[in-house]
Amino acid sequence: MGVIEEVFTIDLPVGENFRIQRCRYTSPNAKVENEKRISIVSGIHGDELEGQYLCFLLGEWLRTNSEKIRGVIDIYPAINSLGLDSISRSIPFYDVDLNRAFPGSKNDFLPAQIADGVVNAMRGSDLAIDIHSSNVFLREIPQVRIAKSQEETLVPLANLLNIDFVWVHDAVTVLESTFAHAMNTIGTKTLVVEMGVGMRLGKAYGHQLLDGLLNLMAHEGILDIEPLDVRFPIQSHVGEVAYLNASVPGLFVPVIEHCQMVAIGEVVGHIVSALSGEVLDEVIAPIGGILFTLRAYPIVYEGSLVGRIFGEHQ
Amino acid sequence: MKRFDIVTLESPNRAPLRIEGFLFGEENSKGASIAIVGAMSGDHINQLYVASGLVEYLRIKEEEGKIIGKILIIPAVNAYALNMGEKNWPLDKTDLNMMFPGYHQGETTQRIAARLFDTLKGYKYGVILEGRRDQGMCLPYVKLIKSGYEDLECVKDLGISFIHYRPYEPIETAMLQYNWQLWETKAFSIVFGKNGAIDHNDSDEVHTSLVRFLSKRGLLEHTVFEGRTSNIIDPHNMTLLKASRAGIFISKIRCDTHVEKGEKLGKIIDALTGKRVEDIIAPCEGIVTCQYSHPLIFQNSIAFRIASIE
Numbered sequence: 001m002g003v004i005e006e007v008f009t010i011d012l013p014v015g016e017n018f019r020i021q022r023c024r025y026t027s028p029n030a031k032v033e034n035e036k037r038i039s040i041v042s043g044i045h046g047d048e049l050e051g052q053y054l055c056f057l058l059g060e061w062l063r064t065n066s067e068k069i070r071g072v073i074d075i076y077p078a079i080n081s082l083g084l085d086s087i088s089r090s091i092p093f094y095d096v097d098l099n100r101a102f103p104g105s106k107n108d109f110l111p112a113q114i115a116d117g118v119v120n121a122m123r124g125s126d127l128a129i130d131i132h133s134s135n136v137f138l139r140e141i142p143q144v145r146i147a148k149s150q151e152e153t154l155v156p157l158a159n160l161l162n163i164d165f166v167w168v169h170d171a172v173t174v175l176e177s178t179f180a181h182a183m184n185t186i187g188t189k190t191l192v193v194e195m196g197v198g199m200r201l202g203k204a205y206g207h208q209l210l211d212g213l214l215n216l217m218a219h220e221g222i223l224d225i226e227p228l229d230v231r232f233p234i235q236s237h238v239g240e241v242a243y244l245n246a247s248v249p250g251l252f253v254p255v256i257e258h259c260q261m262v263a264i265g266e267v268v269g270h271i272v273s274a275l276s277g278e279v280l281d282e283v284i285a286p287i288g289g290i291l292f293t294l295r296a297y298p299i300v301y302e303g304s305l306v307g308r309i310f311g312e313h314q
Numbered sequence: 315m316k317r318f319d320i321v322t323l324e325s326p327n328r329a330p331l332r333i334e335g336f337l338f339g340e341e342n343s344k345g346a347s348i349a350i351v352g353a354m355s356g357d358h359i360n361q362l363y364v365a366s367g368l369v370e371y372l373r374i375k376e377e378e379g380k381i382i383g384k385i386l387i388i389p390a391v392n393a394y395a396l397n398m399g400e401k402n403w404p405l406d407k408t409d410l411n412m413m414f415p416g417y418h419q420g421e422t423t424q425r426i427a428a429r430l431f432d433t434l435k436g437y438k439y440g441v442i443l444e445g446r447r448d449q450g451m452c453l454p455y456v457k458l459i460k461s462g463y464e465d466l467e468c469v470k471d472l473g474i475s476f477i478h479y480r481p482y483e484p485i486e487t488a489m490l491q492y493n494w495q496l497w498e499t500k501a502f503s504i505v506f507g508k509n510g511a512i513d514h515n516d517s518d519e520v521h522t523s524l525v526r527f528l529s530k531r532g533l534l535e536h537t538v539f540e541g542r543t544s545n546i547i548d549p550h551n552m553t554l555l556k557a558s559r560a561g562i563f564i565s566k567i568r569c570d571t572h573v574e575k576g577e578k579l580g581k582i583i584d585a586l587t588g589k590r591v592e593d594i595i596a597p598c599e600g601i602v603t604c605q606y607s608h609p610l611i612f613q614n615s616i617a618f619r620i621a622s623i624e
Contacts, residue, residue: 011560011613014585018612093612094448095401100412100485107554109448110612137406176484245419249326274327299326301405303422 046083051131162212356395473541
């Protein structure tokens, strides 16, 4: 049975407090400080719910397999608890993206104080898994995104997670204000998982990642179980990512399902005008490969991302 | 005055977005040039007010033949947000001032930033009228980040009391000031007021300081009073007073007030019982540069900022 703890609290103006809770699972009779520790994190963005389901699945598994635990497993299902309960991606009141406020500070506004509280709660974790659901606009296959500078350390861990794709990207300075960067900087190996779409649950992805998490914890000695037989993800360095951006504003209507293979030149979708009844543009695949990102929210402006294709080098 | 569209962007259903510019002086002038950018967020009403007021002021000065250089004013970048009470880009909620230098093949707000930045490049001076990121209000100050390309001396010509001169944060590398400086424009921000409102005193001060800058930097033929001597401050000069309790926040003072150590600056009342739960006392002498502006305050929010010399 996990122990529910409050790791950060701050009084709100009218008879309520903002709080971040975790559920901690430990091996019986072990000293916490000597154990390997992993933090499972969800809800940094209030409109992303896939991580909450994963937290439930993991908690359910741990409750029935508590004798297998050999480390400390902390589950943080709701970092932006105000946002989760009000469909707000950012921190309400301030309208600030929490994942651009790390590492945070005690001497700054509320979002920065929350970020500081999160970092301090997880300080000392050996591993952290930060689960995101893209946003309300895009649907993603389960993937881990890793900054180039962290490639050597993190890719071997990501390969254990039963995900479909590992995307190593160039470092962007602005991403230094993310949770993952803050935690990696203080020595917690932190993986960012993106899967599904905002405001919705895709049960299959939750179960897929649960297997990956159990496998990772088996490899790390946090669970006393046999490693699982998981899929090996596509590695981004073996190919290229093509971005499909809308050329005109309108209503994007896909003709291909998410996560399908497309051929070069194939029509991915149409952008249509609801007013005139015209098809304004065809979105054409510039390369062949897997359509790993597909727009879920149909209204588009010029430039709106409608899809991403990963194609292997020929 | 030449009024023109810098960026136009069609929308799926609403009227097109237009980012309009107002150009004064000769377009190919060999004299100095300056671009002043107003509201990039939908709650930067003060910034919109100052920028549009400057358009009217310069229109008259141009008729009088007083414009020497080339002056571009862009009162509203994010008109879509201003027109519907949003802070950020209404569809995807991205902050336009986090999209620079922009990307012509990127997402919508990256494209808007790229097109805007194409116009802004090449100006000798660049001014960004900014609001605050938090729930505060402040007296006008200059925010100048140390990119390695900044020009502290020119900023002093504004005659604004405080210049906050500090290293940049990672998040600021995607903002206009940083990128504008990298493209060799002497860029700085003037931060002032309270988001979503107009403070006439602050707006007048910023307007006057901009006119002073234009005059001193050879863009406008106009005699001005000298401004204040600027104090260069960094975070070490600032004392933060936090609310140890949450509730209803009552301030007793206004920004720009000189306070003594031990002076009562405000109080917090329990929002349900009405009982006073905290008095906020100045721990040092100094000038209150900023204070919390919403009537409801969170625990540990910064209630006041005091600038001190020591």
